[in-house]
Amino acid sequence: MRVLNFGSLNIDYVYQVDHFVQPGETMSSLSLQVNCGGKGLNQSVALSRAGVETWHAGCIGPEGIFLKDRLQAAGVDVTFVRQVEGSTGHAIIQVDPTGQNSILLHGGANGQVTESFVDEVLKGFSPGDVVLLQNEISCVGYIMDRAAELGMSIALNAAPANEKLAGLPLEKLDWLLVNEVEGAFLAGTEDPEGIARVLTERYPRTMLVLTLGVQGSLAAKGDRRVRMPARTVKAVDTTAAGDTFTGYFLRGVLEGRSLEEALGFAAAASALAVTRVGAADAIPAYDEAMAFYRG
Numbered sequence: 001m002r003v004l005n006f007g008s009l010n011i012d013y014v015y016q017v018d019h020f021v022q023p024g025e026t027m028s029s030l031s032l033q034v035n036c037g038g039k040g041l042n043q044s045v046a047l048s049r050a051g052v053e054t055w056h057a058g059c060i061g062p063e064g065i066f067l068k069d070r071l072q073a074a075g076v077d078v079t080f081v082r083q084v085e086g087s088t089g090h091a092i093i094q095v096d097p098t099g100q101n102s103i104l105l106h107g108g109a110n111g112q113v114t115e116s117f118v119d120e121v122l123k124g125f126s127p128g129d130v131v132l133l134q135n136e137i138s139c140v141g142y143i144m145d146r147a148a149e150l151g152m153s154i155a156l157n158a159a160p161a162n163e164k165l166a167g168l169p170l171e172k173l174d175w176l177l178v179n180e181v182e183g184a185f186l187a188g189t190e191d192p193e194g195i196a197r198v199l200t201e202r203y204p205r206t207m208l209v210l211t212l213g214v215q216g217s218l219a220a221k222g223d224r225r226v227r228m229p230a231r232t233v234k235a236v237d238t239t240a241a242g243d244t245f246t247g248y249f250l251r252g253v254l255e256g257r258s259l260e261e262a263l264g265f266a267a268a269a270s271a272l273a274v275t276r277v278g279a280a281d282a283i284p285a286y287d288e289a290m291a292f293y294r295g
């Protein structure tokens with residue numbers, strides 16, 4: 001089974017800070033790293049490291065060629081990574097001493113995904129293939145409509161949560177992955193059980209996966225609920241924790257593991273990712289994640 005990830009590619013400017021900069025404050029950072037990122041790119045790296053045959057489709061500007069090289073080095077097929085005019089998407093990321101982050105995005109080339117590009121890419125895929133999406137590129141709704149017509153399975157990591165997300169045809173999803181903020185945005189309630197109830201009633205054919213940080217995760221469909229505790233680690237940078245979780249969870253369900261196993265494997269992989277600085281570079285390889293899961 002193949003996974004097409006139609007998603008963002010960003011240059012991440014990661015600043016270590018004492019605290020997140022406040023309104024009106026001018027503050028010096030402690031250090032700067034320039035990393036490969038974007039929820040799309042990170043999730044393709046996670047899928048590929050987890051052992052899934054992965055295609056990435058998306059747009060970069062000329063200065064973002066190294067992002068395509070990075071994906072290719074991770075074993076991702078980059079035939080559909082297109083260079084366009086204009087700047088590559090980027091993110092300004094502050095990381096505080098507890099590992100928490102604060103992210104400011106500039107979409108750049110990620111906003112240049114067009115319907116004709118989508119049609120061209122989808123020609124290469126068939127019923128039974130999976131398309132993975134996040135909410136950082138243009139045409140997400142169009143991709144969902146066309147992929148559903150083609151008979152592909154559709155997974156959405158609904159990040160970031162904004163007005164565009166609310167307008168998407170989420171009833172077409174096979175898997176909807178949200179964190180507590182995105183879940184509350186969609187469901188209109190902050191309580192995890194309430195989020196699960198509202199979204200499973202609204203999207204009865206969709207498997208909902210709600211990640212809750214140190215509280216673990218919850219999968220829900222119909223009346224079924226599966227809960228998984230988080231793994232306890234010392235976090236140094238939580239960037240890409242959700243991206244790692246998404247890639248490893250999909251690997252688990254696509255290879256036919258139980259929900260409990262898929263959630264546990266994803267929790268182990270994302271726990272390892274937060275012990276390292278960076279986004280794509282922090283994502284563990286399959287063997288390491290499996291050893292930690294079993295250990």
Ligand code: RIB
Pocket residue numbers: 008010011012036037038039040042090091103136239240241242243279280
């Ligand atoms: O999920 C982490 C990612 O969000 C970062 O790599 C950044 O680029 C933003 O897309």
